[in-house]
Amino acid sequence: MKTWKIGLAGCGGIAEAVYLPYITRFPNMEMAAVCDIIPERTKTYSEKYKVPNWYASVEEMLDKCDIDIVMDTATIQAHYDINMAALKAGKHLYSQKPVGLTVEQVTDMINTAQSAGVKFSASPIHMIRPDIRWAQHMIRDGAIGEVTMVRASMAHGGPEYFQFREVDPTWFFRPGAGALYDMGVHALHCVTGLLGPAKAVACMSRVSEPRRTVRSGAFDGKPIDSDQLDDNYIITLDFGRGMGLIDTGFCIKAYRTPSIEVYGTMGTISFTDDRKNPLKVYADIPERGIRGWIDPMLMERFDLDFFQCLCMKDLVDAIEQDRPVGLAPEHARHVVEIMCKIPVASQNHTLETLETTF
Numbered sequence: 330m331k332t333w334k335i336g337l338a339g340c341g342g343i344a345e346a347v348y349l350p351y352i353t354r355f356p357n358m359e360m361a362a363v364c365d366i367i368p369e370r371t372k373t374y375s376e377k378y379k380v381p382n383w384y385a386s387v388e389e390m391l392d393k394c395d396i397d398i399v400m401d402t403a404t405i406q407a408h409y410d411i412n413m414a415a416l417k418a419g420k421h422l423y424s425q426k427p428v429g430l431t432v433e434q435v436t437d438m439i440n441t442a443q444s445a446g447v448k449f450s451a452s453p454i455h456m457i458r459p460d461i462r463w464a465q466h467m468i469r470d471g472a473i474g475e476v477t478m479v480r481a482s483m484a485h486g487g488p489e490y491f492q493f494r495e496v497d498p499t500w501f502f503r504p505g506a507g508a509l510y511d512m513g514v515h516a517l518h519c520v521t522g523l524l525g526p527a528k529a530v531a532c533m534s535r536v537s538e539p540r541r542t543v544r545s546g547a548f549d550g551k552p553i554d555s556d557q558l559d560d561n562y563i564i565t566l567d568f569g570r571g572m573g574l575i576d577t578g579f580c581i582k583a584y585r586t587p588s589i590e591v592y593g594t595m596g597t598i599s600f601t602d603d604r605k606n607p608l609k610v611y612a613d614i615p616e617r618g619i620r621g622w623i624d625p626m627l628m629e630r631f632d633l634d635f636f637q638c639l640c641m642k643d644l645v646d647a648i649e650q651d652r653p654v655g656l657a658p659e660h661a662r663h664v665v666e667i668m669c670k671i672p673v674a675s676q677n678h679t680l681e682t683l684e685t686t687f
């Protein structure tokens with residue numbers, strides 16, 4: 330059995346929360362190197378997680394270390410350069426979201442991966458979630474009839490409010506990042522994953538909290554000017570006959586609305602927060618005498634601690650079996666196109682046509 334050597338770029342919150350402590354649970358994966366532009370962070374992570382090599386840049390890591398896969402967990406603004414460096418060096422790639430900032434950037438990465446003959450897996454991980462996959466199958470099988478609308482609510486109070494952070498969260502409020510690219514990307518992946526490519530997008534958005542203060546961690550109390558990018562969005566999507574409605578941003582401290590609901594002519598699929606019972610289905614099938622909520626039993630287990638690492642299992646399985654990755658970069662590109670057209674739609678009060686598909 331081959332052991333796949335992984336080099337991680339970006340020693341921040343997500344790297345520590347969901348990858349570094351867990352990745353070596355896979356017997357065929359090894360953390361070979363970490364890198365970050367802040368050398369102290371690289372050294373600390375390499376010692377804490379017993380990673381043998383650490384570097385001050387992705388270029389140095391690619392140059393000096395024998396790795397098979399690059400895992401990009403750096404800031405959003407850095408993804409394109411890191412991803413292109415990895416792909417051009419002939420490494421397989423898993424990139425945190427969004428993998429790039431424009432359709433052209435994502436196309437560049439897809440083409441480079443193809444020419445290099447490597448696999449490119451694009452976060453977020455929703456399309457390998459058992460509950461999303463199951464809902465997708467139910468929708469395709471017509472279990473709730475024809476889908477008329479999907480609604481998604483995916484927001485939080487902002488990284489400075491919501492997360493305990495060792496790294497300064499100011500970059501989340503600077504061009505190239507923002508609430509849409511950090512949070513909206515999740516909702517857009519889910520709804521397009523469930524319903525397929527959208528045809529057009531409209532949006533209302535604004536800056537609702539122009540000044541913020543870090544609420545915990547190493548930068549507790551630091552003020553942040555957060556008026557450069559919108560932080561509060563209501564997005565509508567045209568799927569042809571079905572419609573999508575998404576609220577997202579950094580302006581909701583807490584909510585109890587289901588994260589996703591899909592409405593069809595014969596019922597509803599509602600996502601819950603209960604990992605043992607993640608879906609509730611309302612079925613209206615008069616010929617079978619069914620009209621009400623049912624609790625379907627999910628046949629795959631959610632291991633929450635470990636779950637985010639499944640993107641790496643999917644990537645390695647895709648390499649070994651020479652099959653497409655579960656987190657398709659073409660899907661990510663469609664979401665990037667939607668995110669690029671949202672500010673235009675919002676500023677001009679227009680419905681923007683979408684061209685990409687997946």
Ligand SMILES: NC(=O)c1ccc[n+]([C@@H]2O[C@H](COP(=O)([O-])OP(=O)(O)OC[C@H]3O[C@@H](n4cnc5c(N)ncnc54)[C@H](O)[C@@H]3O)[C@@H](O)[C@H]2O)c1
Binds near residue numbers: 339344407
């Ligand atoms: N999937 C999720 O649920 C989830 C949750 C949080 C964050 N994220 C994503 O993960 C990524 C990182 O977020 P985070 O919260 O860990 O951020 P963070 O600020 O905690 O860490 C980012 C790290 O990247 C480093 N970095 C910046 N430029 C670099 C470069 N050129 N080369 C190497 N390292 C570089 C920074 O120094 C920092 O240490 C973002 O893309 C974010 O959207 C995903």
